[in-house]
Amino acid sequence: MPTYRQTLGQETFRFDSLARVMAAASPLRSGDELAGLAAESELARVAAQMILADLPLREFLEEVLVPYEEDEVTRLIIDSHDAAAFAPVAHMTVGQFRDWLLSNAADTAALKRLAPGITPEMAAAVSKLMRNRDLIAVARKIEVTTAFRSTMGLPGRVSSRLQPNHPTDDPAGVAASIIDGLLFGVGDAMIGINPATDNVPAAIALIELLDDLRQSYEMPTQSCVLTHVTNSIEIINRGAPLDLVFQSIAGTEAANRGFGIDLAMLAEAHDAGRSLNRGTVGQNLMYFETGQGAALSANAHHGMDEQTVETRAYAVARAFDPFLVNTVVGFIGPEYLYDGKQITRAGLEDHFCAKLMGVPMGCDVCYTNHSNADQDDMDGLVTLLSDAGCGFFIAVPGADDVMLNYQSLSYHDVLYLRESFGRRAAPEFEAWLEKMQIVDAQGRIRAEDHRLIQSMAGRRAALPA
Structure with a gap:
């Protein structure tokens, strides 16, 4: 050596x-x-x-x-x-x-x-x-395009994952957060829930709720319950309407073993998801999350710095032709990214490295409450990432995830990006927003009553009690 x-x-x-x-x-x-x-x-x-x-x-x-x-x-x-x-x-x-x-x-x-x-x-x-x-x-020069029911990564577009987490997975609470997000035009990347209880029956209940809502309002988006990949395989075997297969991944075999996965397991899940053939405009269906510090926190970094080992996770993602990947950049905590400056740098690195490798990278612009960071830091990072052409962000009600207990972006922040950078939602989803009179012909949110509210009033059965 x-x-x-x-x-x-x-x-x-x-x-x-x-x-x-x-x-x-x-x-x-x-x-x-x-x-x-x-x-x-x-x-x-x-x-x-x-x-x-x-x-x-x-x-x-x-x-x-x-x-x-x-x-x-x-x-x-x-x-x-x-x-x-x-x-x-x-x-x-x-x-x-x-x-x-x-x-x-x-x-x-x-x-x-x-x-x-x-x-x-x-x-x-x-x-x-x-x-x-x-x-x-x-x-900002790199384009990575993927598709399932909506198309991600097109020039001039910015998409969002609507994250309606609830501390008890209460169906009414989840549905309320979803409707709130839709009224802001959020959710074209996916409606994705982190379940409070991670088991197969609980995940199926949430998946069926999401699919019922999606079909009731004919939304061209995709749903995801962020359960372990082995659960997703079992959910598929039980015939539930699963769209995207989720898994957290890392950059070494040992770190992935800490997540309870290996490459063969991911391949099995990918094949199972493809067998359902649920996409309409494409068949990219894997959804991965990563983050600097994951391998180090598991003592599985093999002497590599946290940014280098993080990029190796993108090779894992790339192998499965994913629909979306995102770094949960500030979620692991100040032990790994101490303050807003370090979180900002990490977010820009992760986005650059992944796209350079051809991976469709987005970002959960976030921080934990014990970090030396605040929402002003997140405003800065999301603005820089938008300038860099990042095509996908996570948004939660009021920027405060009440289940995972961390701070992210709000639905309002997605509007800011679209208005300030002239970006629009994915074309399939934007057409639906116009049909439901949520946005006007210029893609701007309408203030007055619109067809989604009217549709809800006539279709209460689609919503949980």
Whole structure:
């Protein structure tokens, strides 16, 4: 294993592995400090970034950060690498790759062709040489489009997951939150519930509620109950109307084992979901959530910094052609992302790296109540991500998730993005919003009574008592 050296002035910095170079080059975050991986000084960070800038991209194919024999995610990354897609940048160093990404040569078409050739470690490495503005400038050029009943990722669009969580999974409370969100034009990405009780019968009850509401109002969206993937397989076997298959994923085999999954299990769930053939405009149906700190919190990071191991989760996602992925960026807590600045940086990194790899990445712009962050920080991050072309955000009533007890975005924030950035909902869902007179021909929310309210009055049976 090589030793990496860089001299700055009278001081020489030594790193005993590529993983240590990557960790030291990473912008400061509390999780890396907790793991003893952070650069010992700003000068050491610059030295590591200089080493990284001169490193050939090919080195990440030759020196893996987790041994091939020990980790199925490493095997997935290496075995699925597309050498032909990689060829246009194969001669570059990480620094040259950064410069190319920021050039006009790296246009939307070129970045789409390149995506299968970029490994997670390459994406993480180049992100460590970029300022926030660089991450935004490149990400906004990348388009990743997927479809199920509505189409995600189209230019000029921003979509949202309507998250109607309830502390007791009360059907009336869930339905009320759904109707509230629909009146704001939210929900084109999905209506997705984190169940308070994670078992098969409880999940089926929520799935049937969501499907009844969707069919009653002929909504071109998809539903998801965020239960464990083994539950989803059983739910499918029992004939329930499941749309999207959910699972939290991470970037190492050991971390995924902590979630109770492996790649074979995800493949089984993907095949089971496809067998239902419930999509109308496409068949992308996997929904994954990730987040910096997940592998570290499970002591399953193999000495990698939290941002690098996070990008490896995107290789897992990419293998299953997902409908959507999102980083739950501030959810794990201040032990891993201490404050608003670190959360902002992580959100921009996650979005950039995933899209560079061809993954349809969105974001739960969020923080826990014991973090050194507030809603102003979230306003800043969602604005930056919208500038970067992020196509999907999570929204909850009043920005306060009363079941998971964390802070996210509100339904109002989705309106802000559409009005300030000129973005509109997914085309299929927007047509439904117009039909129900929730929005006008310009996509703006109507203040007066409209057909959804009128329809509810005549169809009380569709709502729980």
